[in-house]
Amino acid sequence: MTKKVLNNIIAAVKTAKYFAISVDSTPDISHTDQLTFIVLFVDSSGKPVERFIKFIPLSGHDRETMMNVLLDTLLEHDLSIMDCRGQSYDNETNMSSKYNGLQARIKQINPFAEYVPCSAHSLNLWSILKSTIHGDVIKLLSTTRWSAQHDATHALKDSFAEIRSALIQIAEDEDQTATTRSEAARLASKLEDFELALLCVLWDCILERLNATNKTLQKTEIEMATCANLYAGLVEFVISLRNDEAFEMSEEKAKLLVKDYSYRADHQRSRKRKRNFEDPDNEILLLPRQIH
Known part of the structure; x- marks a missing residue:
């Protein structure tokens, strides 16, 4: 047979x-x-x-x-x-x-x-990204849906180190094209940036709250008074993230994602600005973290 x-x-x-x-x-x-x-x-x-x-x-x-x-x-x-x-x-x-x-x-x-x-x-090669990630699988970023934006940001934050490791593995694979290796190396380098890690933490926090509020607002049985309270609570939440304690908590979470905790401005040489006659004597200089 x-x-x-x-x-x-x-x-x-x-x-x-x-x-x-x-x-x-x-x-x-x-x-x-x-x-x-x-x-x-x-x-x-x-x-x-x-x-x-x-x-x-x-x-x-x-x-x-x-x-x-x-x-x-x-x-x-x-x-x-x-x-x-x-x-x-x-x-x-x-x-x-x-x-x-x-x-x-x-x-x-x-x-x-x-x-x-x-x-x-x-x-199979690109599935390295999936096989090395223990949390949510990375997702495409949608510009229209809060849920998709939160899912994409959360997946990145949840598997930050694993994604960087997978990109490095791809960048070092000599069987890949030069373009693929170069792009993987570029992305891996970006994931070593503390400011990117900090923004990832902050946006994950913000989008999580926005997504939860958005889902509640879509319920058919919701009342106008509840909508008003949700919006007011959302505004208060965003404002609260601007205080020092909340920002320091975000910094601590970001430090868990990367090895170098410094801001890019910390490595840049300070520039002296030419002062005009009417400028105040005591010029206020902000630290890199205060700028953010």
């Missing part, structure tokens, strides 16, 4: 003539490395089809071994590498390198076999 099913698959590939291959290595239950060989083609009705061909035991992961296994498998099933129009592997250097990886060696034989990085592996 297995042979008959396989023969039908190969016959369908030959009818389509042109095909693509997807190859990946994975250990079986006995921890023996094996190669998963998959072929993709378009059938006579124009429908894209993906079919598993076989598991192949691996004796090595070098590009020469992988290429020989791939070519031998095609030859075994009477499929020509010259009819291959696409190849997809993971992002490892021995597979994806444009100079001497497996995909480059195949293209030397058949220039029409275009390489497409496996999207699943790319998603």
Whole structure:
């Protein structure tokens, strides 16, 4: 039955003539490395089809071994590498390198076999952000809904260090493009800024209260007097955040997120302003934290 099913698959590939291959290595239950060989083609009705061909035991992961296994498998099933129009592997250097990886060696034989990085592996890489985060998963920022804005800000504050760690991991991954690594490094650097951490804490606090108030105001049974009280309470809450005690509490929470607790202005050289005749003798100088 297995042979008959396989023969039908190969016959369908030959009818389509042109095909693509997807190859990946994975250990079986006995921890023996094996190669998963998959072929993709378009059938006579124009429908894209993906079919598993076989598991192949691996004796090595070098590009020469992988290429020989791939070519031998095609030859075994009477499929020509010259009819291959696409190849997809993971992002490892021995597979994806444009100079001497497996995909480059195949293209030397058949220039029409275009390489497409496996999207699943790319998603797995970015899933580092999800796997390293123990709190809420990071979310897109909405400009219209208070709930979405609070969810996004809270997720960032709740997993600040984990997100920074994941970005550093991506930035150091040599299998990623220069653009991806550069962007990850830039974002990781921003997450080391104390002022960003402080703003994250403050906005999480503000948006949490705004979101709670907004949800209550949307209730159908709410009365006008309750609405007025909610608005008044919200105004008082925002004003209360401006006192020293509340600000110091926010600073302490922000200090838990980063290693450097200083403001950017602390590292900047103070500038002397040219004084006019009518300026007061005692000019008030504000500390960086007082400015904020």
